Amino acid sequence: MDTIAIISDIHGNVTALQAVLADIQERKVSRILCLGDIVGKGPNSDLAVDLIREHCEEVVTGNWDEFVAGTSGLEVVKWHSAVLGQNRLDYLKSLPFSIEFWMSGKFVRLFHASPRSVNERVQPWDAYEQRLSLFQSSELCQADLPADVAGYGDIHNAYLQHLEGRTLFNVGSVGNPLDLTQASYVLLEGNYGNRSLGRLNIQFVRVPYNIELAVQQAVESEMPDLELYIRELRTAKYRGIKD
Ligand SMILES: [Mn+2]
Numbered sequence: 001m002d003t004i005a006i007i008s009d010i011h012g013n014v015t016a017l018q019a020v021l022a023d024i025q026e027r028k029v030s031r032i033l034c035l036g037d038i039v040g041k042g043p044n045s046d047l048a049v050d051l052i053r054e055h056c057e058e059v060v061t062g063n064w065d066e067f068v069a070g071t072s073g074l075e076v077v078k079w080h081s082a083v084l085g086q087n088r089l090d091y092l093k094s095l096p097f098s099i100e101f102w103m104s105g106k107f108v109r110l111f112h113a114s115p116r117s118v119n120e121r122v123q124p125w126d127a128y129e130q131r132l133s134l135f136q137s138s139e140l141c142q143a144d145l146p147a148d149v150a151g152y153g154d155i156h157n158a159y160l161q162h163l164e165g166r167t168l169f170n171v172g173s174v175g176n177p178l179d180l181t182q183a184s185y186v187l188l189e190g191n192y193g194n195r196s197l198g199r200l201n202i203q204f205v206r207v208p209y210n211i212e213l214a215v216q217q218a219v220e221s222e223m224p225d226l227e228l229y230i231r232e233l234r235t236a237k238y239r240g241i242k243d
Pocket of ligand 1: 036
């Protein structure tokens with residue numbers, strides 16, 4: 001049996017990332033995969049990229065990775081790209097779209113938001129057909145094959161559903177969770193690379209971390225949208241929702 005850790009949406013929160021990496025290191029994990037949004041929102045995109053490059057075997061791109069490495073010229077992008085520097089921005093631009101493999105007889109596809117785009121947001125309460133569409137392939141994916149198991153990040157909201165004999169899950173967010181105020185990730189346990197049916201285990205892990213230290217790091221960095229970020233870390237409520 002192989003155990004794979006899947007992390008996502010770090011958003012420059014290195015305190016949360018270090019807590020998750022320490023938790024993973026206590027387990028028998030053979031590889032760590034990352035589903036994007038390493039950068040943006042939080043203060044330490046540079047350190048987050050360095051840790052992800054050091055620890056993750058495969059990494060896909062997220063909407064914030066594309067946004068910060070892009071050419072919009074917005075003030076928030078300028079701030080985060082200055083923190084990153086050119087080498088890390090080049091790394092973000094080089095990231096692939098999906099990770100695909102067989103495990104215990106199931107074809108697994110992992111991506112940031114949807115198999116079609118890093119900007120298509122699908123919540124667990126969205127229309128049935130929209131959730132079902134997350135099993136499809138697209139020209140951005142590798143194999144022209146629907147997924148038996150589809151996993152993603154983006155919404156910062158961990159869940160699992162079985163739809164028409166297929167399994168859909170969201171790993172939640174390491175650095176900016178919007179469901180519980182604890183870092184989130186998933187462990188996938190099974191026979192990696194094996195097309196014969198076998199035991200497959202999907203486990204959701206929540207890791208408490210020092211939120212007030214993360215808040216202090218954000219304050220000291222004088223980052224943009226500071227108050228919105230602090231409120232999200234402390235409450236796990238999305239900034240788009242009014243109190
Ligand atoms: Mn995100």
